[in-house]
Amino acid sequence: MQLVWRKPSKAEERARVVAWSCHCRTIVYELCRAAGQSYIRRTEYDDNGESVYETYRWSFKEAAEVWAALLEGQAV
Secondary structure (H helix, E strand, O other): OOOOOEOOOHHHOOOEEEEEOOOOOOEEEEEEEEOOEEEEEEEEEEOOEEEEEEOOOEOHHHHHHHHHHHHOOOOO
16 A cells, blocks of 8 residues: 655644654654544654654544554555
């Protein structure tokens, strides 16, 4: 499964993070909820700082399925 990553939306600055990957890596994933929808946030850390990207919004059920696929290596 190929995910579409885009720059964050300023409209939803307040999101609740309900699950996350290990912060010991250079790329961290977070499953977020905001305004009744869910999405996945990807933060990449390097020598220049951090870059943040987000997926499109889904229902929580759909996002949870994509989240599981991401953690199992079936989505990128």
